Amino acid sequence: MSALQAWVEGEAGSSVKVGQDSRMAPRPEAKPAISVVGLGYVGAVSIACLSHLGFRMVGVDVAKDKVEAIAAGRSPIVEARLEELLAQGVEENLVEATEDLVGAVLTTDATFISVGTPTAADGSADLSYVREASRAIGQALAMKSSYHVVVLRCSVPPGTTLDVVAPEIEASSNKRLGEDFGVCFNPEFLREGVAVADFFDPPKTVIGASDRRAAEAVEAIYRAIDDKVIFTSIAAAEMVKYVDNVWHATKVAFGNEIGRLCKAMGIDSHDVMNIFVQDTKLNLSPYYLKPGFAFGGSCLPKEVRAVGHLADKLGVDLPLVHSLGETNRRHIEQALALLEPHRGKTIGFLGLTFKPGTDDLRESPTLELMAMLMACGETIRAFDPNLRFGPGLESQIAYVRHSAPHLADLAERLPEIATSDENELLAECDVLVVSHATDRFRRAVEARAPGTHVLDLARLWPEPPEDPSYEGIAW
Numbered sequence: 001m002s003a004l005q006a007w008v009e010g011e012a013g014s015s016v017k018v019g020q021d022s023r024m025a026p027r028p029e030a031k032p033a034i035s036v037v038g039l040g041y042v043g044a045v046s047i048a049c050l051s052h053l054g055f056r057m058v059g060v061d062v063a064k065d066k067v068e069a070i071a072a073g074r075s076p077i078v079e080a081r082l083e084e085l086l087a088q089g090v091e092e093n094l095v096e097a098t099e100d101l102v103g104a105v106l107t108t109d110a111t112f113i114s115v116g117t118p119t120a121a122d123g124s125a126d127l128s129y130v131r132e133a134s135r136a137i138g139q140a141l142a143m144k145s146s147y148h149v150v151v152l153r154c155s156v157p158p159g160t161t162l163d164v165v166a167p168e169i170e171a172s173s174n175k176r177l178g179e180d181f182g183v184c185f186n187p188e189f190l191r192e193g194v195a196v197a198d199f200f201d202p203p204k205t206v207i208g209a210s211d212r213r214a215a216e217a218v219e220a221i222y223r224a225i226d227d228k229v230i231f232t233s234i235a236a237a238e239m240v241k242y243v244d245n246v247w248h249a250t251k252v253a254f255g256n257e258i259g260r261l262c263k264a265m266g267i268d269s270h271d272v273m274n275i276f277v278q279d280t281k282l283n284l285s286p287y288y289l290k291p292g293f294a295f296g297g298s299c300l301p302k303e304v305r306a307v308g309h310l311a312d313k314l315g316v317d318l319p320l321v322h323s324l325g326e327t328n329r330r331h332i333e334q335a336l337a338l339l340e341p342h343r344g345k346t347i348g349f350l351g352l353t354f355k356p357g358t359d360d361l362r363e364s365p366t367l368e369l370m371a372m373l374m375a376c377g378e379t380i381r382a383f384d385p386n387l388r389f390g391p392g393l394e395s396q397i398a399y400v401r402h403s404a405p406h407l408a409d410l411a412e413r414l415p416e417i418a419t420s421d422e423n424e425l426l427a428e429c430d431v432l433v434v435s436h437a438t439d440r441f442r443r444a445v446e447a448r449a450p451g452t453h454v455l456d457l458a459r460l461w462p463e464p465p466e467d468p469s470y471e472g473i474a475w
């Protein structure tokens with residue numbers, strides 16, 4: 001049993017950690033030793049903080065100055081508390097550093113990779129350092145008999161851990177993933193400047209692992225600072241890191257655009273945003289963030305246009321705000337593209353209003369999609385329990401005509417396209433396009449005739465069915 005395994009089993013199973021040799025009397029097991037490849041902002045912080053938790057750490061870098069700094073207990077970077085923790089680690093013989101990656105892996109149980117992934121000339125992530133480190137780790141594993149966990153901490157395109165790191169290690173070690181070694185992707189969320197504080201109080205800890213043994217080993221390492229580790233697939237863990245940073249960048253760009261606009265109008269942007277951030281029900285919340293269909297309705301498209309127009313009039317350049325209508329249109333076009341293979345079939349829409357629970361048809365993206373299909377000559381039908389038939393429908397249609405003249409044709413034909421009989425639609429249509437996640441439509445989809453294809457625009461179920469006749473727009 002490796003020290004890593006013993007640590008995991010001891011930590012996970014009981015407070016007593018068994019020794020390496022099970023024939024010997026149980027004795028307190030040392031925590032697994034961890035090597036860290038890449039002693040930049042991420043690696044140096046990991047070394048310092050994990051040593052503070054009692055792990056023996058071996059830092060590795062190709063840069064001699066960083067190795068020398070860490071080995072001497074000096075911080076190679078400016079970062080609050082880092083030097084103090086490194087000095088303490090060296091003092092307690094828990095921190096060492098070397099340029100010898102193979103040697104470091106051989107004397108440790110787990111290896112964290114935190115080398116750089118800079119932007120390559122074509123805009124992609126340059127994975128050459130990741131590849132190089134993985135190959136060297138593999139060379140070490142070729143000489144090692146015990147199980148080893150390799151944890152990728154770099155920000156990388158989804159697929160890197162399993163398609164680059166693991167194969168490089170397998171090729172240079174002749175060892176098998178899941179048997180001789182495991183791989184995990186464990187994104188780093190620290191913010192420079194408060195990196196040590198973030199390490200001990202992380203916003204979240206996410207682990208994507210090749211197998212349970214690897215997952216448990218890494219969870220055990222983090223247990224002292226986070227007992228609510230989020231487990232997911234390796235690809236989702238890789239994606240989470242990218243999504244976080246794109247989101248942060250979006251927030252900064254959004255705040256700054258609002259700031260430029262407010263300044264041009266003599267409004268204090270901080271007054272505005274201080275109020276904005278207090279709304280944790282709709283503004284800073286999961287609301288509006290889960291992929292679904294395009295935005296629509298009587299407010300969002302109109303207000304986005306109005307703010308864009310205001311900015312233009314004031315001579316303020318707001319590319320982010322201006323891009324919103326375009327990205328929304330692309331989403332509708334994506335639905336159209338997903339229906340392309342079903343051309344010539346009868347397409348039935350479940351849900352026409354811009355969201356469930358309202359009869360408001362204004363700027364419903366579903367109507368846009370229907371109009372696009374009609375322009376292509378497709379046969380469409382529609383059912384929405386919120387549509388009022390008879391004279392009521394005429395007033396709803398009048399709204400559409402008024403707010404979207406380009407939908408006039410569709411508005412004209414809506415009385416013949418729309419049916420008040422859901423079953424009639426289900427019987428007639430070869431394809432169902434569902435835009436409201438309601439129980440009624442879930443039941444309708446489940447009851448559809450065999451062979452009826454479904455395009456789900458609303459994520460009807462948390463776990464979408466694994467069925468070739470079902471497709472989601474963005475999942």
Ligand SMILES: NC(=O)c1ccc[n+]([C@@H]2O[C@H](COP(=O)([O-])OP(=O)(O)OC[C@H]3O[C@@H](n4cnc5c(N)ncnc54)[C@H](O)[C@@H]3O)[C@@H](O)[C@H]2O)c1
Pocket residue numbers: 037038039040041042043060061062063066101114115116117129132133153154155156188189190191192
């Ligand atoms: N800096 C951050 O705030 C931060 C936060 C989260 C994630 N990340 C991600 O973590 C990764 C590391 O970021 P960083 O800012 O620490 O990078 P960095 O450039 O500061 O450090 C990378 C280190 O890796 C070393 N290195 C490169 N190849 C090596 C090899 N083969 N063997 C040993 N050492 C090698 C370099 O010499 C360098 O010291 C990147 O993927 C980055 O995107 C960074």
